[in-house]
Amino acid sequence: MIMSMSATTAPHVSVLLPEVLAASAPVEGAVVVDATFGAGGYSRGYLAAGAARVYGIDRDPTAAEAGRALEAESGGRFRFLQGRFGDMEALLDAAGEPMVDVVAFDFGVSSMQLDQAERGFSFRHDGPLDMRMERAGMSAADFVNTAEEREIADVIWIYGEERASRRVARAITRGRPFETTAALAEAVRSALPPRGRDQIDPATRSFQAIRIHVNDELGEILRGLVAAERRLKPGGRLxxxxxxxxxxxxxxxFLTARAGRGANPSRHVAIVADRDRTAPSFAIAGTRPIIAGEAETAANPRARSAKLRAARRTDAAAWDAPADAQGLFREPAR
Structure with a gap:
């Protein structure tokens, strides 16, 4: 959920907003779930495009203020739902909205979270080693200060795709306890070669991995996709x-499987059912993801890595849900 911010007082701008609205068409009169509300950029876009009702979901309690403000401005057309998008079905049931026309996701961490040193998501600004989106449960400090070296190495390897994960984990366990982002970043860098002029900071992959693990981000994404499949009307847009x-x-x-195009990505996860018995629940829009154009990436460098994938819900029944996201990724050999 990356949003640009050119200055501390500049408005947040959702990445690929026109493209997301186009992929969601027709929006006028639609019931929409903005599953990653953040600062409300997508929700405002859907309201401006004529959506009948928009539900904004966010697990971060700091998003509630913007959500309540938009509720007051929307004349009853917007409602903020505090919680995880993986719990979308329960949240919609509580709101009295069983089925919807559009579900939009803007995954990842927001610039608001990155720019707040006290949240501990980034080493660009020194702050407490936290990284929790909900400000509850296990923090990044809890994980790196108590986990076994092998578990830390596995997390950094799988979620950060860091080839030197074992060296990094060894440096972490030898240097702990850690309380700040700067201290952890320095320990990670000590285990890796110095970066070249055009390379990312050596600590980037490890911080990404720890954040994903602490917040169970991939498991949450899969649960959100399954919930969207179950709650989108036939013809609805994802x-x-x-x-x-x-x-x-x-x-x-997920979408390739649900469109009936792929084989099981892993023997550990039943993400694809028997195609002789299960009709495709999604039709994929286009063959390649949509990316940000030159104008958007020039104005907002964080948009460079953004990819939009869209699909239309068929009238087939939702498939049996996989248990979790483990096994969906082919781990490279160490």
């Missing part, structure tokens, strides 16, 4: 924006 390869791989494989 729009999913991702920002890194793990997110995009999961969305692509």
């Amino acid at each position: 729009a999913a924006v991702t920002f890194h390869s793990l997110e995009d791989r999961l969305v692509k494989r």
Whole structure:
């Protein structure tokens, strides 16, 4: 859920907003779920495009203020739902809205979260080692200070795709306890070669991995996709924006499977049912993801990695839901 912010007082701008609205058409008169509300950019876009009702979901309690403000402005057309999008079905049931026309996702961490040092998502600004989207449960500090070295290495390997995950995990366990983002970043860098001029900071992959693990982001994405499949009306539209390869791989494989185009990505996860008995629940829009244009990436560099995948719900029944996201990714050999 990346939004641009050129200055501390500049408005947040949702990535690929016109493309998301186009993929959701027709929007006028539709019932929409903005499953990753954030600062409300998509919700405002849907309201401006004529949606009848928009439900904004967010697990981050700091999003509630913007949600309540939009409720007051919308004349009853918008409602903020505090919670995880993986719990979309229960949230919609509580709101009295069984089925919807559009579900939009904007996965990942927002610029608001990254820019707030006290949230501990980024090492660009030193702050407490937190990373929790809900500000509850296990923090990043809890994980790196208590987990076994092998578990830390596995998390950094799988979710950060860091080839030197074992060296990084060793440096973390030797240097702990950690309380701040700066201290952890320095420990990670100590285990890796210095970066070149045009390379990302060596700590980036490890921070991404720890954040994904602490918030169970991939499991939550899969639960959200399954919930959207179950609650979209026939002909309803799904729009999913991702920002890194793990997110995009999961969305692509889910939609490819549900469209009846793919084989089981893993023997551990029943994401694809027997195609002789299960009709496709989605029709994929286009053959390639939509990416941001030159004008948008020039104005907002964070949009460079954004990919939009869209699909239309068929009239087939929803498939049996896979248990979790584990096994959907082919782990490279160490």
